[in-house]
Amino acid sequence: MIDIRTVETSGLGDRSYLASDGTVAVAIDPQRDIDRVLDLANEVGAGITHVAETHIHNDYVTGGLDLAARTGATYLVNAADEVGFARTPIADGDEVTVGSMRLRAIATPGHTHHHLSYALLDESGTVAAVFTGGSMLYGTTGRTDLVSPDDTVELTHAQYHSVRRLVAELPGEAAVYPTHGFGSFCASTPASGADGSTVGQEATTNPALTQDEQDFVDTLIAGLGAFPTYYARMGPANAAGPSPVDLTPPEPVDPAELRRRLEAGQWVVDLRDRTAFAAGHLPGSLGFELSTPFVTYFGWTFDFDAELTLIGETPEQVAAAQRELVRIGIDRFAGAATGPLDSLEAGQGLRSYPxxxxxxxxxxxxxxxxxxxxxxxxxxxxxxxxxxxxxxxxxxxxxxxxxxxxxxxxxxxxxxxxxxxxxxxxxxxxxxxxxxxxxxxxxxxxxxxxxxxxxxxxx
Structure with missing residues (x-):
């Protein structure tokens, strides 16, 4: 019996998956902090033998390469993608055996040129699920303008046909497991909010199935808004091959050094609740409340070449922020300061506003x-x-x-x-x-x- 578990990354609006037959497992689109996937595999008692990417991601740094290296798993990446690391190339129609399961690659271009979906077949050969990445989402599709503005029209037409291909080739009862669509800017429009869907349900609700082609293309493109600027960094980083994640705590920063950094105009970021920040904060610090939208808006505004110091109420709060930030490739931390704010102000006083x-x-x-x-x-x-x-x-x-x-x-x-x-x-x-x-x-x-x-x- 197939067991599919979800690893949710709410800050980025993404989901990764672990599918197992009770003995072996395949991880789909893992985030960079792979300890969550490894812990889940231990929990279900399955060894990870395969890691599969639906596409070269534009909104986060993948953990796929590191996870495959750590577990000795086969790393499946589209043969057409130009990458700077060793992988097992896979292409449309290829099937891979994972224990008693099989994984079938289906070309579904649109979100990217070489996007793949993966149909998961059980031991009887029945398609139990499909991992759709940024193709078919819940009630919508992945956006098509992240590769290049010049390719958007072409990719939008391709997205229309890809979603229709999935419905034509897969059984209606097959469960749909997208990577994007849970608040991610990789979705062309907000997803339906459903916690699950099937191919059959999407056939009656997804705009790629309920509109004609030109209406779908025109509507999708007209609705595309701005997306985070850090997306431009993610694709090249993933194609080159990301380094393993490092969650070593940042070095402690004493109040005098903290004041020096603030006076020098460095990025000193306060993670506390926004109303607490308003009530009192160090002059020159920036308030980024550590909650669901944190990493998206931080990455959208951060100077990736800047020195970054974090202020948190506790070391655990700093660690949580660090985990969020490494997912988008922010690895350089100049340090961190924790504790009551009045113990960190070093005589400079606090600012506030109502x-x-x-x-x-x-x-x-x-x-x-x-x-x-x-x-x-x-x-x-x-x-x-x-x-x-x-x-x-x-x-x-x-x-x-x-x-x-x-x-x-x-x-x-x-x-x-x-x-x-x-x-x-x-x-x-x-x-x-x-x-x-x-x-x-x-x-x-x-x-x-x-x-x-x-x-x-x-x-």
């Missing part, structure tokens, strides 16, 4: 005309914003923060998370910041939402 909500902003409007910054993405802003607000997406803010004036500045986003990062980037003497820690729908209830042509800051 936290409010959309009703609080509405009340401020009744008295004065504050500057309001919208830190959401372009596609969110397209449907409107707070009236009179200026739009600078978070990922552009470091380069454009001089466009934000001195004086009173209120900052909002869709939930308060990105606004908190933006506020930390803007915090300096002369600005009186207010963090709007509130959900965007509440702006309409407060009478603030404007669906007309949104205001933007000039470049």
């Amino acid at each position: 936290v409010s909500d959309f009703p609080g902003l509405a009340a401020a409007f009744d008295e004065r005309d504050p500057f309001i910054l919208d830190a959401r993405r372009d596609e969110e802003r397209a449907s409107g914003g707070v009236r009179g607000s200026v739009h600078i997406p978070l990922h552009e803010l470091l380069a454009r923060r001089d466009e934000v004036p001195e004086g009173e500045v209120w900052v909002y986003c869709g939930s308060g998370y990105r606004a908190s990062i933006a506020a930390s980037m803007l915090d300096r003497p002369g600005r009186d910041l207010v963090l709007i820690n509130d959900d965007w729908p509440n702006a309409a209830e407060a009478g603030l939402a404007d669906s007309n042509e949104p205001a933007t800051a000039s470049h």
Whole structure:
């Protein structure tokens, strides 16, 4: 009997899988921190004999090469992919025996040119499941613009035919196990939110199956928004062959050295809750609350050549952040400081700013005309914003923060998370910041939402 276990990486919106027959197992699209996969294999009592990649990933650094080396497993990577390491090439139609199971490669280009899906056959030869990577997702498909803008139209047409091929060739009861689609920017549109699906269910709900080809292509391309800039680094790193992960704790940094780094303008990142950061933080530090969106927005704004120091309440919090960051190839840590914030300030004092909500902003409007910054993405802003607000997406803010004036500045986003990062980037003497820690729908209830042509800051 086949047992399929999921290794979820919620911060990146991805899932890896371990499929076993009780004795041997195959890992599909493992993340870089492979200890999670190894622990799962030990839990189910199966030895990993194969590791399979559906594609050269654009949103994280793979652990496949390291996992295969650690276990002696066969490493399956599409024969058409140009890579800088030894692998077992596999191509459309090839089958690989994994204990009593078989893994069949199916070419499903679209998310990348050489994308593969893997049908998993049980000992009777029945297709029990299909691992679809960035092809067929739950109620949507993988985005098609990550390889090159010049290839997007071609790949979108290919994606349409790939999803239809899976439905044509596989039984309706086969379970679908995508890698992307759980909040990942690799999805072309948000996935359905379902925790599972089958080929048959997708045949009735997936846009690649319910729209004609040109409608599908036009709709998908029109809906593509910005994606994290660090994606440009992931594909080349994965094709070259990533180094094994190193989760050695960063060196401790004492308060005096921490102050020196802050005064030098280095990246010193505070991992605490956003309201705790607002209530008191070291001058010059950046607030990136360690929660689900952390790694995506950190990678989107971080200077990968910069020195990075982490501030956490505990060593465990720092370790959790480090694990998130190595998944996108951030390996160089200049150090870390932990403990109560007042023990780290080294005489420099703390900065703070108030936290409010959309009703609080509405009340401020009744008295004065504050500057309001919208830190959401372009596609969110397209449907409107707070009236009179200026739009600078978070990922552009470091380069454009001089466009934000001195004086009173209120900052909002869709939930308060990105606004908190933006506020930390803007915090300096002369600005009186207010963090709007509130959900965007509440702006309409407060009478603030404007669906007309949104205001933007000039470049």
